[in-house]
Amino acid sequence: xxxTILSVRNLKTYFFTRRGTVRAVDDVDFELKKGECLCLxxxxxxxxxxxxxSILGLVDRPPGRIVGGExxxxxxxxxxxxxxxxxxxxxREIAMIFQxxxxxxxxxxxxxxxxxxxxxxxxxxxxxxxxxxxxDLLKEVGIPSPDEAASYYPHQLSGGMRQRAMIAxxxxxxxxxxxxxxxTTAVDVTIKAQILDIFQRLKESxxxxxxxxxxxxxxxxxxxxxxxxxxxxxxxxxxxxxxxLTNPIFQHPYTSSLIKCLPGITQExxxxxxxxxxxxxxxxxxSGCLFHPRCAKAMAICRxxxxxxxxxxxxxxxxCHLYSAQGMKK
Amino acid sequence: xxxxxxxxxxxxxxxALLIGLTLLLDIFVIExxxxxxxxxxxxxxxxxxxxxxxxxxxxxxxxxxxxxxxxRNRLAVAGLGFILFLILLAIIGPFLTxxxxxxxxxxxNIPPVGFTxxxxxxxxETGQFITRTATGDWQHPLGTDNKGRDLLAMIISGxxxxxxxGLLATGIALALGTLIGVISAYFGGKTDNILMRFTDIMMTFxxxxxxxxxxxxxxxxxxxxxxxxxLTGWTGTARLIRSETLSLRTREFIMAAKALGASDxxxxxxxxxxxVISLIIVIATLSIPxxxxxxxxxSFIGLGDPAVTSWxxxxxxxQQTLDTAWWVAVAPGVMLFxxxxxxxxxGDGLRDAFDPRSSL
Numbered sequence: 172x173x174x175t176i177l178s179v180r181n182l183k184t185y186f187f188t189r190r191g192t193v194r195a196v197d198d199v200d201f202e203l204k205k206g207e208c209l210c211l212x213x214x215x216x217x218x219x220x221x222x223x224x225s226i227l228g229l230v231d232r233p234p235g236r237i238v239g240g241e242x243x244x245x246x247x248x249x250x251x252x253x254x255x256x257x258x259x260x261x262x263r264e265i266a267m268i269f270q271x272x273x274x275x276x277x278x279x280x281x282x283x284x285x286x287x288x289x290x291x292x293x294x295x296x297x298x299x300x301x302x303x304x305x306x307d308l309l310k311e312v313g314i315p316s317p318d319e320a321a322s323y324y325p326h327q328l329s330g331g332m333r334q335r336a337m338i339a340x341x342x343x344x345x346x347x348x349x350x351x352x353x354x355t356t357a358v359d360v361t362i363k364a365q366i367l368d369i370f371q372r373l374k375e376s377x378x379x380x381x382x383x384x385x386x387x388x389x390x391x392x393x394x395x396x397x398x399x400x401x402x403x404x405x406x407x408x409x410x411x412x413x414x415x416l417t418n419p420i421f422q423h424p425y426t427s428s429l430i431k432c433l434p435g436i437t438q439e440x441x442x443x444x445x446x447x448x449x450x451x452x453x454x455x456x457x458s459g460c461l462f463h464p465r466c467a468k469a470m471a472i473c474r475x476x477x478x479x480x481x482x483x484x485x486x487x488x489x490x491c492h493l494y495s496a497q498g499m500k501k
Numbered sequence: 502x503x504x505x506x507x508x509x510x511x512x513x514x515x516x517a518l519l520i521g522l523t524l525l526l527d528i529f530v531i532e533x534x535x536x537x538x539x540x541x542x543x544x545x546x547x548x549x550x551x552x553x554x555x556x557x558x559x560x561x562x563x564x565x566x567x568x569x570x571x572x573r574n575r576l577a578v579a580g581l582g583f584i585l586f587l588i589l590l591a592i593i594g595p596f597l598t599x600x601x602x603x604x605x606x607x608x609x610n611i612p613p614v615g616f617t618x619x620x621x622x623x624x625x626e627t628g629q630f631i632t633r634t635a636t637g638d639w640q641h642p643l644g645t646d647n648k649g650r651d652l653l654a655m656i657i658s659g660x661x662x663x664x665x666x667g668l669l670a671t672g673i674a675l676a677l678g679t680l681i682g683v684i685s686a687y688f689g690g691k692t693d694n695i696l697m698r699f700t701d702i703m704m705t706f707x708x709x710x711x712x713x714x715x716x717x718x719x720x721x722x723x724x725x726x727x728x729x730x731x732l733t734g735w736t737g738t739a740r741l742i743r744s745e746t747l748s749l750r751t752r753e754f755i756m757a758a759k760a761l762g763a764s765d766x767x768x769x770x771x772x773x774x775x776x777v778i779s780l781i782i783v784i785a786t787l788s789i790p791x792x793x794x795x796x797x798x799x800s801f802i803g804l805g806d807p808a809v810t811s812w813x814x815x816x817x818x819x820q821q822t823l824d825t826a827w828w829v830a831v832a833p834g835v836m837l838f839x840x841x842x843x844x845x846x847x848g849d850g851l852r853d854a855f856d857p858r859s860s861l
Contacts, residue, residue, distance in 0.1 A: 227760055229756065229759055233690070258762050258763075258764055259762065260762075261759070261760055261761060261762040262760070262761035262763075263762060266760070266761060267757070267760040267761070269753050269756070269757050269760075270753075271753060274752050274753040274754060275753040275754050275756070275757040276754055276757070277754045277758070277772055277775075277776070278754070278776070279775045279776050279778075280775070281560075284559075288771070289761055289762075292761075292762060292763065292767075293762060324563075337757075340761065341761065344762075
């Protein structure tokens with residue numbers, strides 16, 4: 172068993188808006204182990220990004236606030252950590268990659284300068300050393316002629332190059348944890364494969380722990396070691412990738428429908444499957460299991476009681492009455 | 502603290518040192534005449550190096566690109582030429598011309614080169630009106646006023662005053678306005694509310710009244726006039742910069758900078774301010790003429806620094822002799838007109854060049 176590097180315990184991040192309290196992240200519980208890639212999967216608006224921002228303490232307050240839970244990293248609880256200490260952790264220990272590199276890079280500086288700034292912010296390196304390091308990093312993420320590329324402005328690069336530059340920047344301080352928030356959404360399919368390759372290599376060469384946020388089940392099988400499926404601010408299932416994809420007997424109904432939505436190569440041309448209904452309002456969530464209004468296998472108990480975590484096999488937890496003691500009884 | 506000692510740090514430390522030194526000189530060495538304006542020059546020079554010179558130098562390619570765009574606007578280039586000419590005139594001119602304050606009644610009301618003036622004057626000794634004919638010569642190319650002061654020398658001295666006031670007061674106003682605007686937008690909430698309501702109050706405050714009051718208390722001094730114009734003129738800038746920053750701060754690169762460990766101060770100074778620099782440059786060129794005219798107006802009504810010859814002062818002298826020595830009022834008037842026009846052309850040209858939507 173690998174050691175745990177980051178553990179999120181009962182995390183609750185709420186947004187207090189004029190229309191009511193939005194429970195964007197509600198009682199989320201997971202662990203990230205050293206050198207593994209944990210995928211956080213779910214539809215849009217299910218709280219994946221807010222979970223990531225909560226870890227870095229970057230939830231805008233007001234209106235957002237972490238109302239409960241703990242985030243333990245290296246013996247520190249990041250929820251109650253001092254802002255100055257938090258700033259040191261950000262970037263140096265835990266770095267984040269954003270979805271759209273176009274808007275995540277400062278348009279008025281060259282990418283070389285931005286990486287250099289990042290390096291100098293967290294280390295005592297001279298400008299020349301930092302510059303050399305920046306070029307090495309650009310080479311590591313597979314940018315051709317990194318010397319020249321360092322003097323380009325973000326708008327002069329292609330989408331894939333920008334995303335790589337962003338990855339190079341987040342790697343600059345050799346973080347132990349990398350949070351990637353849908354890093355492949357804004358790029359096309361061929362680049363997507365290349366970027367996944369980069370992550371794969373990083374995991375092996377740097378022993379980096381990845382928290383990979385995505386909505387594509389396809390990517391999960393490609394890169395993930397373990398998966399946490401999120402729905403409406405809650406985790407509904409955590410399992411290893413192989414377990415989740417090959418052992419459908421104990422799957423959460425939501426996970427099964429997510430997988431069904433994938434277009435397959437072998438399939439005949441049919442309409443793509445979709446999950447009926449929409450994500451429930453997080454201001455006024457349904458009672459019991461949040462998924463029951465859209466669930467094909469919903470029972471009476473699902474409407475009344477929140478499903479408890481059920482350990483179906485080792486390391487595989489499902490929050491569903493199909494497998495809970497109470498649900499089985501009825 | 503031996504790490505990174507770049508041009509930015511140098512630009513921060515050097516002015517601070519210089520100001521300290523000047524201050525010491527001012528306090529302990531009596532008899533030295535350190536003009537208060539010197540402090541402003543040093544401080545603003547530092548800011549100028551950090552935020553204008555060093556980024557321009559770092560991105561010569563981009564500067565070249567914008568220069569190509571500005572160059573296509575003939576009026577802007579002409580305006581820039583005139584401003585450079587004016588700056589040279591203000592720096593070199595005083596060494597080449599006579600003392601602008603030297604009075605000589607034998608040489609009063611001499612017209613510019615190529616003009617002749619016939620005026621009948623009452624002669625005290627004889628008690629008769631005689632007709633005096635004065636022809637302009639190259640000794641006083643622009644003629645003299647009713648006290649025999651050389652107009653060219655006065656215009657050159659006035660150019661220096663106008664440029665100093667224009668640049669320094671605008672510099673103060675922009676530095677303040679930018680800082681307040683960016684901070685207000687970035688922190689939002691209560692900070693925004695307090696700063697913006699303060700801006701509103703400053704906007705409604707009658708600046709002329711304040712100036713009259715301060716000139717009455719401290720006496721008319723160029724440094725005080727510059728400070729008052731600068732410290733009251735930042736409100737419009739603050740609003741413009743704030744609205745620009747409001748859209749910038751929701752951009753993801755601000756969040757990314759924070760996610761990689763940048764502090765609030767760092768985000769404001771190295772990520773937000775450089776992104777509004779193009780707006781600041783345009784505001785600067787468009788607000789300098791306003792300041793120049795404000796100073797001229799103050800001098801015209803007699804609230805200017807009496808120790809320096811400014812265009813407004815010459816204009817005032819000329820206004821009294823408009824029926825005979827018309828050129829005395831015309832010369833500073835034309836200069837004011839051209840200067841304001843030149844700055845406006847340059848400002849327009851820069852705005853068009855910075856606008857990515859324009860197809861220049």
